[in-house]
Amino acid sequence: MRYDADGITTRAGRAGRWLAVTLLTAAVALSGAGTARADDSGETEATEAGTAFRTATVIDQGRRATASASTGDYLYWVFPAGAGQRVSAEAEVTLPEADTRTGPVTWRLDVYDGLRRHQSCASGRQSATAQEADAALTLECAPRAVRSWADPWSDTPLPGAYYLRLSVAELPERDLGLPVSVSVEVTAEDAGGSVAVGGDLAGPLLPVGAAGTVSAEAADIVREEERDGGRDDGVYLAAVPEPEDGWNGGWWNDRWLWTAGGGLLGALAALGGYRLTRPGRGA
Structure with a gap:
């Protein structure tokens, strides 16, 4: 051989x-x-903001919302986020004229999940201070990626509604009530297979919708239960739109x-x- x-x-x-x-x-x-981004057409969807969690204005991903308010108001919006998404919220505050202000002002942007648990920002400029000569400031908060399942004791971001709160953290007392205009936008990208886990929530964490904002699916369930003589208190009447790939995300990822x-x-x-x-x- x-x-x-x-x-x-x-x-x-x-x-x-x-x-x-x-x-x-x-x-x-x-x-x-690559990352799958939400619709970023920039079309304005809302022209107001809520003043509490229960009155938060619903906005969708990729759509810019605006509002006029007074310095010192707490402004709230609520938006959807599905499993496997990494969301980023950006807010721009147009400040009053410089000659009407008496000192620097600090604004803050916070994100809360559907259980109203505060979600820390993994990246972004969450708080910023504007001096008297500044005309505007920009804030950004990108929480951790949303996962489809977590242990009960964990504060891991889960699919459902997320609240965005814009507020003043510090300012001269004489500047309270000065008019401001704000705009916010929430974008989302695919976090990839690194956040994929082996479980799914039975349902998203959603707030109860306000009067007149019952989703069609929830309304059908309620009508059917009323005909049967019963009512399931676990039904959420939510007006928050569902993400394009669903609350638990699509089956495909780079894993x-x-x-x-x-x-x-x-x-x-x-x-x-x-x-x-x-x-x-x-x-």
């Missing part, structure tokens, strides 16, 4: 080329699985690509190793 050194070298070269092509294909596939790519690379590595070490076909 003879070993063909040239044949082994040729086989090694072919195996190396196959591995290189496979790695390049996997890299292209993974880079193609599938990593799993398939890893299996393919392992199979090719085994095949290449076998071709490198098998004997030549000579007598």
Whole structure:
């Protein structure tokens, strides 16, 4: 039996080329699985803000909302967020004329989940101070990615409604009541398979809707229960719109690509190793 050194070298070269092509294909596939952003058309959807959690104005992802208010007011909006999304809220405050202000003012942007638990900002400028000469300031808060399931004791962000609160944290007392105009926008992107977990909530964390804002699905359930002579107090009459991929997110994420790519690379590595070490076909 003879070993063909040239044949082994040729086989090694072919195996190396196959591995290189496979790695390049996997890299292209993974880079193609970019973030899925919500509609960012910028169309104005709301022109007012609530003054408490229960009166928060509903806004959708990717739509800018505006409001006129007085310095010192607490302004509230509520928006949806589904599992696997990483949301980012941005607020711009147009301040009163400089000659009407007597000192610096500090504004703050906070995010709360459907249970009204405060969610810390993983990134963004949550608080900012404007001096008397400043005409506007911008705030941003990006909480942690929303997960589809969590332990009861955890404060992990879960699918459902999220409250956005814009307020003044510090200002001269004489500046209370000065008029301001604000605009807010919430965008969302796909957080990827790194936040995918093995469970789903039975239902999203949603507030009870205000009068006249009952969703069609909830209204059908209520009518059916009334006909049967009963009523389920667990039904949420929410006006918050459902995200495009649903509250629990879509079934697809980049973890599938990593799993398939890893299996393919392992199979090719085994095949290449076998071709490198098998004997030549000579007598």
